[in-house]
Amino acid sequence: MIFDFGYLALVLSLVLCAFGMAAGFWGGQLESRAFYPGSAARKLGPDTAKQFSAPWSERLTDSSFHSVYAVCGLVSVAAVILWYGLLTDQFQLSYIWNSSERSLPTFYKFAAIWGGQAGSLLFWTLLLSLFSTAAALTFRNKHRYLMPFVNATLLATLLFFLTLLVFSANPFEQIGIVPSDGRGLNPLLQNYWMVIHPVMLYLGWVGLTVPFAFAVAALLSKRLDRRWVRTVRRWTLIPWMFLSAGIIMGSQWAYMELGWGGYWAWDPVENASFLPWLTATAFLHSVIIQEQRGILKVWNVTLIWLTFTLVILGTFTTRSGILSSVHSFAQSPVGPYFLVFLAVTTVGFLLLLYQRIPYLQGENEIDSISSREGAFLANNWLFAGIAFVVLWGTFYPMFSEILTGERIAVAAPWFNRVAGPLFLLLFVLMGVGPLLGWRRTGAKALRRQFTWPVAAALVSVPFLLLTSRNVFPVVGFSTCIFVAATIVQEFVRGTIARRKSRGELLPAALWGLMRRNGRRYGGYVIHFGIVLIGVAIIGNEFYQSTTHVTLASGASVDLAGYTLTYTDLESERRSNHTEIRANISVNDSATGRFLSEIVPRRNIYDKAPDQPTSEVGLRMTPAEDVYVILNGWEGDGSSATFTVYINPLTMWMWVGGLFVVLGTAVSVWPHPRPARTPRAVNSPFRESAPAGQAPA
Amino acid sequence: MLWLALVLIGIVGVVAVGFVIWPLFRSAPPMSRPEGEEIADLHTRKEVALEAIRELEFDHSVGKIESADFERFNRILRNRASTLIAQIDGLPDGSERIVASKVILDDQLEIEIVGRRRVEDVPPDESSSSLREE
Numbered sequence: 001m002i003f004d005f006g007y008l009a010l011v012l013s014l015v016l017c018a019f020g021m022a023a024g025f026w027g028g029q030l031e032s033r034a035f036y037p038g039s040a041a042r043k044l045g046p047d048t049a050k051q052f053s054a055p056w057s058e059r060l061t062d063s064s065f066h067s068v069y070a071v072c073g074l075v076s077v078a079a080v081i082l083w084y085g086l087l088t089d090q091f092q093l094s095y096i097w098n099s100s101e102r103s104l105p106t107f108y109k110f111a112a113i114w115g116g117q118a119g120s121l122l123f124w125t126l127l128l129s130l131f132s133t134a135a136a137l138t139f140r141n142k143h144r145y146l147m148p149f150v151n152a153t154l155l156a157t158l159l160f161f162l163t164l165l166v167f168s169a170n171p172f173e174q175i176g177i178v179p180s181d182g183r184g185l186n187p188l189l190q191n192y193w194m195v196i197h198p199v200m201l202y203l204g205w206v207g208l209t210v211p212f213a214f215a216v217a218a219l220l221s222k223r224l225d226r227r228w229v230r231t232v233r234r235w236t237l238i239p240w241m242f243l244s245a246g247i248i249m250g251s252q253w254a255y256m257e258l259g260w261g262g263y264w265a266w267d268p269v270e271n272a273s274f275l276p277w278l279t280a281t282a283f284l285h286s287v288i289i290q291e292q293r294g295i296l297k298v299w300n301v302t303l304i305w306l307t308f309t310l311v312i313l314g315t316f317t318t319r320s321g322i323l324s325s326v327h328s329f330a331q332s333p334v335g336p337y338f339l340v341f342l343a344v345t346t347v348g349f350l351l352l353l354y355q356r357i358p359y360l361q362g363e364n365e366i367d368s369i370s371s372r373e374g375a376f377l378a379n380n381w382l383f384a385g386i387a388f389v390v391l392w393g394t395f396y397p398m399f400s401e402i403l404t405g406e407r408i409a410v411a412a413p414w415f416n417r418v419a420g421p422l423f424l425l426l427f428v429l430m431g432v433g434p435l436l437g438w439r440r441t442g443a444k445a446l447r448r449q450f451t452w453p454v455a456a457a458l459v460s461v462p463f464l465l466l467t468s469r470n471v472f473p474v475v476g477f478s479t480c481i482f483v484a485a486t487i488v489q490e491f492v493r494g495t496i497a498r499r500k501s502r503g504e505l506l507p508a509a510l511w512g513l514m515r516r517n518g519r520r521y522g523g524y525v526i527h528f529g530i531v532l533i534g535v536a537i538i539g540n541e542f543y544q545s546t547t548h549v550t551l552a553s554g555a556s557v558d559l560a561g562y563t564l565t566y567t568d569l570e571s572e573r574r575s576n577h578t579e580i581r582a583n584i585s586v587n588d589s590a591t592g593r594f595l596s597e598i599v600p601r602r603n604i605y606d607k608a609p610d611q612p613t614s615e616v617g618l619r620m621t622p623a624e625d626v627y628v629i630l631n632g633w634e635g636d637g638s639s640a641t642f643t644v645y646i647n648p649l650t651m652w653m654w655v656g657g658l659f660v661v662l663g664t665a666v667s668v669w670p671h672p673r674p675a676r677t678p679r680a681v682n683s684p685f686r687e688s689a690p691a692g693q694a695p696a
Numbered sequence: 697m698l699w700l701a702l703v704l705i706g707i708v709g710v711v712a713v714g715f716v717i718w719p720l721f722r723s724a725p726p727m728s729r730p731e732g733e734e735i736a737d738l739h740t741r742k743e744v745a746l747e748a749i750r751e752l753e754f755d756h757s758v759g760k761i762e763s764a765d766f767e768r769f770n771r772i773l774r775n776r777a778s779t780l781i782a783q784i785d786g787l788p789d790g791s792e793r794i795v796a797s798k799v800i801l802d803d804q805l806e807i808e809i810v811g812r813r814r815v816e817d818v819p820p821d822e823s824s825s826s827l828r829e830e
Binding site for chain 2: 001002004005019020059060062063066067073074226291435436437438440442444445448493497517
C-alpha cells in the first residue's frame with residue numbers, strides 16, 4: 001500500500017508541477033504585459049493596468065511559489081518511502097530487488113537509491129525540488145519580475161523528470177511476488193566514495209538548473225540588467241563547487257576501485273561530468289566581465305544554456321547506453337524522453353535568444369587586450385575549445401558508427417594530445433589574468449607584474465631538466481610554477497599594500513584582504529588548487545613507473561627505488577563478500593629500510609562472483625604513491641600476480657581538490673558590505689558626519 | 697490495499713491542491729512595482745560602479761594600473777557613479793523631490809567610496825541593503 005501511495009504522490013506532484021509551471025509562465029507574462037513600458041495596459045495608466053491584470057499576475061505568481069513547495073513536499077515523501085523500502089528489504093519492488101540484498105551494509109542500502117536508473121532519477125528530482133524551494137524561499141520577496149519565470153522554468157525541468165518517473169522509470173514498480181532476497185548492488189558501487197561522490201555530482205548538476213532558470217527568466221521578462229547576473233553568480237559557484245568535488249571524488253574512486261593505475265580515462269561517463277564543469281567555469285569568469293563592464297551578454301546566457309544542456313546531455317548519454325552501442329539507445333526507455341526534452345529546450349532557448357538580441361547589446365567595448373577582461377575572454381575561448389574537443393571525442397564513436405557503420409573509439413591518448421596543449425594555454429592565462437588590471441595594463445605595469453613570476457618559472461627550468469629530458473613535463477611544471485608565483489605575488493603585494501595604507505600587522509592585513517576581497521582571493525585559492533591538480537597530472541603522465549610481476553611467497557621485486565616483498569595471502573569473510581588480501585612489505589631499495597605494509601585486495605561478491613572488484617594496496621606520500629593491484633593468485637597463495645605502479649605527486653590532486661573547495665567557500669562567504677547611504681536630497685554631511693565636520 | 701492508498705492520496709491531494717490554488721482566491725499582498733525595480737536596478741549599477749572604483753584603486757596600489765590610466769579610468773567611473781546617484785535621487789519615492797547639485801553629488805560619492813574602503817571597520821549592516829543576497 002505504502003508503495004502505491006509513493007507512486008501516486010509522484011503522479012500528484014506531476015499534476016501540480018504542470019499547473020505551477022503554467023501559473024508561473026502566465027503570471028510572468030501578465031506582469032510583463034501590464035507594466036512593461038510600451039505595453040497596451042501601461043498606456044492606459046498604472047491604475048487601469050492594476051485593475052486589469054496585476055492582481056491576477058500576483059496571484060498566479062504566488063500560486064507558482066506554492067506549487068514549488070508542494071512538489072518538493074510530495075517528492076520528498078516519495079523519496080522517503082523508497083528509502084524505507086531499501087532499508088527494510090522490500091524486494092517486491094523491482095528497483096529494490098535489482099539494487100539491493102539483505103546482507104548489504106546499511107549505508108550501501110541507503111546509497112542504493114542512486115545505484116540504479118529509477119532511484120537515481122527520483123533522487124535527482126528530489127534534489128532539484130529542494131534547490132527550487134531554496135531559490136523560491138530566498139527570492140520570495142525579491143526579483144518579482146523574474147521569479148514567476150524562474151519558478152516556471154524550474155517546474156518545467158521538474159515536470160520532465162516527473163514524467164520519466166511516472167511513465168518510464170517508476171521506482172515503485174512491483175513484480176507481483178516477494179522474492180526472498182535481492183540481486184545485490186553493483187559490486188563496483190560498493191565503495192565508500194560511491195556513497196558521497198554521486199551526491200556531490202548530482203548537487204552540482206542539479207544546482208546548475210537554477211542559474212539557467214534565471215537566464216531564461218531574464219530573457220522572458222526582458223529584465224536583462226545586471227541584477228540577474230549578480231544574483232546567479234553565487235548560485236552558480238555553489239553547484240560548481242559540488243561538481244568540482246564530485247569530479248575529484250569520482251577520480252579518487254576510479255583510482256582506488258577500478259585498479260588500472262590512473263584516475264581519469266576520458267570515459268564518456270567522466271566526460272559527462274567534465275563538460276558542464278568546463279562551460280560553468282567559463283561562465284563564472286565571463287559573468288564577472290558582464291558585471292564589471294556590461295559586455296558579453298549574449299555569450300553569458302549562451303554559456304549558461306550550454307551548461308544546462310550539457311548536464312541533460314550527460315545524463316542522457318550515461319543512461320541511454322548510446323555510447324556503449326548506438327543500437328542499445330532504441331532499447332532504452334528513457335532515451336527518447338531525454339532527446340525530446342533536449343530538442344524542446346534547445347529550440348525554445350535559441351528562439352528566445354534570437355528575439356532578445358536587441359536587449360543584449362554590450363554597454364562598452366574591451367579597451368585593450370592587455371587587460372583582465374581580455375585575458376578572461378581568451379580563457380573563455382579556450383574553455384569553449386576544450387569543451388568542443390571533449391564533446392567531439394566523446395561522441396565520435398557514435399558518429400563513426402552512424403556514418404560508416406564501424407565504431408571507432410577515441411581513447412585517452414587522443415584526448416591528451418588534443419586537449420593537453422589547450423590546457424597548457426589555459427594554465428598560462430590562469431597566471432596572466434590576475435596580473436592584469438581592468439581596462440588596460442600599461443607596459444611598465446606589465447614589466448613590474450611579470451618580472452618575478454617569469455623569473456621563478458625560468459629559474460626552475462634547469463632543475464626540471466635534471467628530472468626529465470622530455471620537454472612537455474618541463475614546460476608543464478614551469479608553467480605551474482609561474483602560476484603559483486603569480487598567486488603568491490598577488491597575496492604578498494595585496495597584503496603589503498593593505499599594511500601600508502592601514503598600518504596593520506601582516507596577519508591582520510592578510511585576514512582583512514581575504515575578508516574584504518573574498519571573491520578575488522577565493523578565486524586565487526581555487527587557482528592554486530588547480531595548479532596542484534596540474535602538478536599531479538604531469539607527475540602521473542610523464543614520470544609514472546610500472547611493472548607486471550608474479551611473485552612466489554617471500555619473493556621481491558624492485559621498482560623506482562622500492563623493494564616490494566610478497567609475504568602471504570589471506571581471506572576474510574564479510575557480510576556479502578569474501579576479501580582476498582595479499583600482504584606486501586615495502587622497503588627502500590637503497591637502504592633496505594622498512595617503509596610500510598600494503599594490502600591489495602580482491603572482493604568476491606556472493607551475488608556477482610564473476611565480477612570481482614579490486615581494492616588497491618596503497619602507500620601515499622607527498623612525493624609518490626606505491627600502488628599495487630592484486631591480479632590473481634595460486635589456489636593456496638603460494639604465488640600471486642601483481643601490477644605495481646609508482647605514481648609521482650598523485651597526493652597533490654586530492655590536496656588540490658580541497659583547495660578548490662576551500663577557495664569556493666571563501667568566494668561565496670558573505671563579505672561585509674557598506675550600508676546604503678542616504679540619498680543626496682538629504683545632505684550627506686547632515687546624515688553621515690557630525691555637524692560642522694567634513695565626512696572622513 | 698490499493699483503495700487505502702487512493703483514499704490517502706485523495707486526502708493529501710485535496711490539501712496539496714488547496715495549498716497551490718489558495719493564492720488564486722485571496723487578495724494579493726502588495727509587491728514591488730516597476731518603479732521599485734528601477735530603483736533596485738540603479739542601486740545595483742551604482743554598487744557595481746563603486747565596487748569598480750574600489751578595485752581600480754586597489755589595482756593601482758599594487759601596481760597593476762599605471763598612474764595615467766588610473767586617473768583616466770577613475771574619472772570615467774566616478775562620472776558614472778555620480779550620474780547613477782543623481783538618477784537615483786531624481787526618482788520619486790514619495791518624499792520631497794529635489795535634484796541634487798553637483799557639489800552635493802560629489803560629496804555623496806566620496807562618502808560612498810570611503811565607506812567601501814573602510815567597510816570592514818564596522819559590523820556589516822546587511823539589513824539596510826536590499827542586495828544582501830547578491
